[in-house]
Amino acid sequence: MLTVVRLCAPLLLLLLLSVHADIVDRFQDVPDCLKYFYKQKVPGWGSATPDAAHLCQRFVNRYHFATLYDTRHRIAVYSAYVFQPSNGGGREKRWFVEPQLVNASWQAEMKDGYWLGKDHPGVYLGEKQALNEDYTHSGFDRGHLNPNGHHAVPSRNATFTLTNVVPQNPKFNQNAWRIHESDLTNLFLQKCSRAYVLVGAIPSADNWIVKNNVKRVNIPDYLWNAYCCVDNNDRPVQSGAARARNTEDNMVQKVSVDQLEDFLQQFSNQPVGELFYNSCRV
Template structure:
């Protein structure tokens, strides 16, 4: 019996430590860093006040990474690796990040409804958006990392409220949806791997308001950047897009340098590289 206990201790002692998914630095979690080309985390958004770095964990695995603005309660960006979808329906639940409520809580995203039921009297929405914020708001829960760019279970993991922003319904259901579909065709047709960043630029003072409280910032723009690799891991294509979050319903295509110039209008800090070596050979 003592031998068995000693063996268990040795096995546990040599297991890697279980990390929560709210981390100090993406570089601290190798499995999370894999969503960035060559492990290069963008400088863009790093200085955002109150930013939280989320390694999005679902079913005991990491599926993508999000830099989350806890003040505006929207993501700065989500970073992911494109995966060919295997179909499957839309997730019916909307998840929240427990560790944005209490750092000692579990590392997995949780259904916001049941997390609230399990913790009566605890307010979940101080540092993140809740499902009820979007109800009757007139805005879609617009995915940054789109569910259609993944198979199950990564597809399910995109249904976390830390990965969505208030998106104009016309844009979400038309031009932006078509743009995501065109990227699907590009990635499936030309890329062995595709690294993608999708972000939002917050408005100066446009919010979903509930009970006279500013709850979720309505971003002015959505943007996308991608880096496409061949089967030898060499960059072969890159680009991006940006759209006003209005009924204009139009996506402007950009080169990576053009997108960096676009983003530079909304920061006082250098934009820096979005991908390692600007996704160059």
């Protein structure tokens, strides 16, 4: 029996490490991360993104949402989450980064970028992700994809990771998009037992935040989101989507999930397929 235990221990350790890893090969491999997708269906959208990282966003030792992160453009392809009624709590003053995007052996939980730098002096943290200083004096907001207002603490705090952020036009972020997120809050509270949400960005061809003559963070052309609202039996009751140009036009166009899937197809060489199981058809 002791021999069997010794042989199984390395395998058990490997399994435990894989369960708690923040960066995973596939969302499907981590049940606690997969739960942010309706019927556990991960969309095909973005799957062909070169060097994309699958992040199970971990904070205070548990997962809060999932992000497909484009390490070349240093913005998220999308974040997936389940809406939570807010329980108050202020905005984070910290901005987190993903340690494992710097070194796979580092901690699996997001950490304040300032203190991670202090822990590893001389190590550059920004090769595969945006840093807080990239946004400083850039003229762009640190625009949440997964909004903090759609969560209770501590999930609310976890949204303040730069892997959940894109450069957003300030006028658009603080007006039309903010109002759209607020309208969704009211809808989810009134109509849904549970709401599954995807929020993403479409990168521009060549528009970047540039620091020291280096293209650091891509400025997306479009933002989009989609939701699937279900009842107590996990059956769809309502769905919807929206898209918007990331400009001072400051307009959000509401569309159906099917229409959004058709829109996204313009930016993909592969079939986009369904964003939600059965496209969340009622």
